[in-house]
Amino acid sequence: MLHHSRVNNDSQEFIHLGGRNTCLECPALVWVLAINRIVDPPIIVNIYRWYYRLQILLQEADERSKWEISVERTRMRIFASARSQSVRRTSLQNAQSRKQSLVAFAVAVALAAIPVSADAQELSPEEEMARKAQDPLGDVKALMTDNTIAFEAGPNEDDISYGFQLQPVYSMPKASYNMIARAVLPILGLEPGVVVPPIGGEPRPEDGSQWGLSDSLVQLFFSPKSDGAVKWGLGPQVSLKTQTSDRVAGPGWGGGLAGVIFGGSGNWAYGAIAMQHWGESFEILTLQPIVLYNFASRPGTYLGYNNSMTYDWRAKSDDAWTVPAGLTFGKTMLLASGNGLDLSVGIYSLAVRPQAAARWQLKLGVSYFFN
Numbered sequence: 001m002l003h004h005s006r007v008n009n010d011s012q013e014f015i016h017l018g019g020r021n022t023c024l025e026c027p028a029l030v031w032v033l034a035i036n037r038i039v040d041p042p043i044i045v046n047i048y049r050w051y052y053r054l055q056i057l058l059q060e061a062d063e064r065s066k067w068e069i070s071v072e073r074t075r076m077r078i079f080a081s082a083r084s085q086s087v088r089r090t091s092l093q094n095a096q097s098r099k100q101s102l103v104a105f106a107v108a109v110a111l112a113a114i115p116v117s118a119d120a121q122e123l124s125p126e127e128e129m130a131r132k133a134q135d136p137l138g139d140v141k142a143l144m145t146d147n148t149i150a151f152e153a154g155p156n157e158d159d160i161s162y163g164f165q166l167q168p169v170y171s172m173p174k175a176s177y178n179m180i181a182r183a184v185l186p187i188l189g190l191e192p193g194v195v196v197p198p199i200g201g202e203p204r205p206e207d208g209s210q211w212g213l214s215d216s217l218v219q220l221f222f223s224p225k226s227d228g229a230v231k232w233g234l235g236p237q238v239s240l241k242t243q244t245s246d247r248v249a250g251p252g253w254g255g256g257l258a259g260v261i262f263g264g265s266g267n268w269a270y271g272a273i274a275m276q277h278w279g280e281s282f283e284i285l286t287l288q289p290i291v292l293y294n295f296a297s298r299p300g301t302y303l304g305y306n307n308s309m310t311y312d313w314r315a316k317s318d319d320a321w322t323v324p325a326g327l328t329f330g331k332t333m334l335l336a337s338g339n340g341l342d343l344s345v346g347i348y349s350l351a352v353r354p355q356a357a358a359r360w361q362l363k364l365g366v367s368y369f370f371n
Helices: 002-018 029-038 043-113 125-134
Strands: 141-153 159-173 177-190 210-213 216-224 230-240 254-265 268-279 282-294 301-306 309-312 321-334 340-352 360-370
Touching (some): 125 282
Antiparallel strands (some): 141 360, 177 210, 254 268, 282 301, 309 321
């Protein structure tokens, strides 16, 4: 009984050291314990005790190693994720930086491509005079002329017609706006059967050539003062019945509205004049585009388009439009007195024209600007 009790006590110690399944894992444990009763000191038991302690330590180390590996893998995944986010963030920042650089480059190219405004340039006195002469809303006092010789006119396209316009211009600057008064005094020389588009109406009667003063036009523009590159003006216009004969008659008594927009950029000057006029048996829309290029190498010299297109509301659809296509070349000179002289010549083909109107025009301009 004493021997059996010793075995049970040693088994319980082994069970405590090795866990609940220690005896099941070591079926020879009973024999070992029996032998251990004979051997003194209990060497076998101590060996097994150390052995199981070593197993426990190895298991704990293995579990600790697995836990450390798991922790390291988790740390590496977190690090890799953070690094990936950092790389993506850096990539996005680089992409944004490249995009901003491209945008800045595009803006720089666009700004470089935009010509410097005329006001920002240092213009010579001749160039300044030329810009004033080209500006319908300019602060000038001038006596301008517009002379048109129209070829291949009439029903047989073998006639020549003449149009001479005297245009006094007087600008009156005010505190917040400019007021520009302009008059047009037309003198016409017409052959029988010729249609004159700016005046409109039916072909001239078949009773020989006729020269005379046609109906005059007076315009008054109000233009707000502005520091911008583009300015505009609006105002009324009236026609006066100054015709010396029915052969050279124009709108007669009448009135209408006129508008101007004008600006410049670099060597370019551009704008337009639009007029709608109603008179005696007369209803005509006039559009005058102005696009001129000023040569920097030859101050005061310019080339471009400056002519009038008309639409006769009362004419047949095929005869309503008159559209000239061509170019004007001119030179503005600064005289010793400080006044200016502008000379121009233009050649235009009437790409669209009424029946019996001229096929092409030679335009000559002589204008004098007072200082």
